[in-house]
Amino acid sequence: MPVIRNVNWGGLKTLYVKEVRRFFKVQLQTVWAPAIQTLLYLVVFTTALGANGGVSIGGTTVTFANFVGPGLIVMGMMTSAFANASFSLLVGKIQGTIVDYLMPPLSTGELLVALIGGSVTRAFCVGGAVWLAMLLWPGVDVIPEHPLVVLAFGLLGATFLALLGLLTSIWAEKFDHAAAVTNFVVGPLTLLSGTFYSVDRLSPLFRDISHANPFFYIISGFRYGFLGVSDSPVAIGLTLMLVLTLALGALCYMLLRRGWKLKN
Secondary structure, eight states, X not given: OOOOOSOXXXXXXXXXXXXXXXXXXXXXXXXXXHHHXXXXXXXXXXXXXXXXXXXXXXXXXXXXXXXXXXHHHHHHHHHHHHHHHHHHHHHHHHHTOTHHHHSSSOOHHHHHHHHXXXXXXXXXXXXXXXHHHHHTSTTOOOOOSOHHHHHHHHHHHHHHHHHHHHHHHHHOSSHHHHHHHIIIIIHHHHHTSSSSSOGGGSOHHHXXXXXXXXXXXXXXXXXXXXXXXXXSOHHHHHHHHXXXXXXXXHHHHHHHHHXXXXXX
16 A cells, blocks of 8 residues: 655645646636736727826836736736636535545645645736737837746735635635625725726825735736836835735635535
């Protein structure tokens, strides 16, 4: 009998590959559709407001196209990570195949890492597709000035939204529950996080409200990696998102370990 010591790398890899293959089988819907939708945002807003219009951020004026480009990339990454993770366990509960996740010899940590890893992979596939398209888009400069900052905030943003999606998948009992979180939580927080505008233009009250939105720090830090300027200190945003991501990860780990709404 094989004995599994420490980490079940074989099982972890198998579940991760399963999650990646699941969304790649319908990549037109899971990768290319979000990428095209994100590019349509770029077309509409740059046409309506003018690609060469100036936006002041951190005391520096940049063109609107260069300002909105990085925000759209990470926005597409975050929404894709949430969509993937919020589907994983929920479809198993609805179809009665949740046992396929719970019965294999995988620890709670291995199950969590594999599910989140699949969602983060989908996020980077969407982000990469949007970034490559913007490289060819006239009037948009998306060459990173600080690639490590781009990678750090992209990874943190995708992981944070994947954990939020997994938490939704654990809690939800039907697709309407997951759709409600998407429409009334993720959607508004994403659109009101400074993706299409600088929060410096808001009144003090709404500026403070924006700073209470964790999505704001993801987008601001990711934009800094491309432009070298941001609406908030990068170190503060990185620290805050790291703490929130670890806290959300601990909560998901605890719920998975207890089998809350999973082992009925």
